[in-house]
Amino acid sequence: MKDLANLYYFEKLLEEVNNDLVRQAQAKGDIAIGAVCFQIPEPLINLPGSFSVRLRAPRTGSIEMGTYYMSSMLCEGCRAILERAIEGGFNFLDCIIAPDACAQMNRCVENIERQHLIEKEKFFVEYSDVPMKNDETALRHFVKQMRLHVLEPLNNIYGIDISDDALRKSVELQNKISRLIRSIGDYRKEENPRITGYEFAVLCLATYCCPKEALIEKLEETLEELKTREPDKKCNYRARVVMVGSEIDNPELIKLAEEAGALVVADRFCFGSLPGRDEIILNDTEDVLTQICRQYMKWGQCPRFMNTEKIIERQEYVDAIAKEYKADGLIYQQIKFCDYWGYERASAFHVMKEKYGYPVLSIDRPYAVGTSGQLRTRIQAFVESLEIKRINAGRKL
Numbered sequence: 001m002k003d004l005a006n007l008y009y010f011e012k013l014l015e016e017v018n019n020d021l022v023r024q025a026q027a028k029g030d031i032a033i034g035a036v037c038f039q040i041p042e043p044l045i046n047l048p049g050s051f052s053v054r055l056r057a058p059r060t061g062s063i064e065m066g067t068y069y070m071s072s073m074l075c076e077g078c079r080a081i082l083e084r085a086i087e088g089g090f091n092f093l094d095c096i097i098a099p100d101a102c103a104q105m106n107r108c109v110e111n112i113e114r115q116h117l118i119e120k121e122k123f124f125v126e127y128s129d130v131p132m133k134n135d136e137t138a139l140r141h142f143v144k145q146m147r148l149h150v151l152e153p154l155n156n157i158y159g160i161d162i163s164d165d166a167l168r169k170s171v172e173l174q175n176k177i178s179r180l181i182r183s184i185g186d187y188r189k190e191e192n193p194r195i196t197g198y199e200f201a202v203l204c205l206a207t208y209c210c211p212k213e214a215l216i217e218k219l220e221e222t223l224e225e226l227k228t229r230e231p232d233k234k235c236n237y238r239a240r241v242v243m244v245g246s247e248i249d250n251p252e253l254i255k256l257a258e259e260a261g262a263l264v265v266a267d268r269f270c271f272g273s274l275p276g277r278d279e280i281i282l283n284d285t286e287d288v289l290t291q292i293c294r295q296y297m298k299w300g301q302c303p304r305f306m307n308t309e310k311i312i313e314r315q316e317y318v319d320a321i322a323k324e325y326k327a328d329g330l331i332y333q334q335i336k337f338c339d340y341w342g343y344e345r346a347s348a349f350h351v352m353k354e355k356y357g358y359p360v361l362s363i364d365r366p367y368a369v370g371t372s373g374q375l376r377t378r379i380q381a382f383v384e385s386l387e388i389k390r391i392n393a394g395r396k397l
Contacts, residue, residue: 034096076367197264237263303344
């Protein structure tokens with residue numbers, strides 16, 4: 001296929017956390033908020049005068065210092081982010097807002113705070129308790145935590161408008177981004193998709209890493225371009241897969257999978273588009289904060305939700321999108337030493353295979369995938385097994 005006109009532009013944005021759009025937004029006075037988890041609702045940290053930046057460590061090399069402070073038995077992603085902070089990679093941030101969800105990420109953020117790695121005068125870190133189940137009691141607690149540990153500090157320290165009107169504007173902006181991303185992603189449902197999983201991952205990830213308003217024009221151009229983009233006449237993939245699991249903040253993993261023959265048609269991982277780019281529907285009868293928090297609790301597909309209903313919901317959701325995107329199999333992946341996704345991956349490997357009938361590949365991966373020969377070999381073998389299954393099914397018919 002002909003290259004997307006704006007793909008290089010988006011790829012360049014992902015090469016640095018403090019990218020061109022971040023610097024432009026700060027130059028006009030907006031504050032940059034470091035985000036580390038999907039469970040802090042985006043509209044609360046993308047209010048007028050502020051924008052969120054997903055903490056990542058692109059082009060990671062050594063993580064020796066991060067390992068020194070956090071030990072070699074903790075999440076490589078958290079260690080890489082701490083390493084980048086020690087290198088000065090996050091000095092542009094005005095604050096970091098983290099949920100008390102993942103103890104390993106909290107330890108990373110605590111190191112950033114206690115070592116005074118960001119020396120801006122007003123820089124602060126806030127932690128908030130987020131739900132482990134989806135019910136009205138948890139919702140009330142969630143709303144209180146978001147008000148006390150997100151909205152009020154932003155208002156008190158930086159004067160950010162936290163009114164219902166401001167929240168509605170933030171939701172409207174996110175919904176605009178979500179509509180664009182989901183419309184682009186819908187082309188993955190085609191029998192011979194006119195967009196690859198890698199291209200889509202680059203576009204989607206950029207919406208978590210840059211001021212959203214600055215991306216709208218390029219995303220609109222890309223959506224318009226896709227309407228007439230002609231896919232290659234011969235399919236360049238051997239199997240369609242759903243990628244499920246912990247965060248993927250570097251599209252190289254998806255690129256590697258597709259080079260091995262597995263087209264990633266749906267992204268059910270942290271900070272992906274499913275369900276992260278669903279629209280937030282607001283009514284006029286309830287305060288906006290409560291509605292936003294309820295939506296994020298309903299969306300929540302994190303294995304931190306440990307009640308039985310949520311566990312079953314996660315399985316049913318993967319089953320539903322696998323059918324919708326016509327996937328041949330599932331790839332469950334996690335960053336090494338991720339506690340939550342470690343348990344989820346081990347369980348889902350059997351449940352999705354035995355109960356739902358999907359071929360499943362389960363991988364424990366490094367944070368910096370690079371050109372891992374081992375991962376490539378495993379994915380190639382999985383693709384071959386899907387092809388053999390398809391051939392055998394044809395013989396039975």
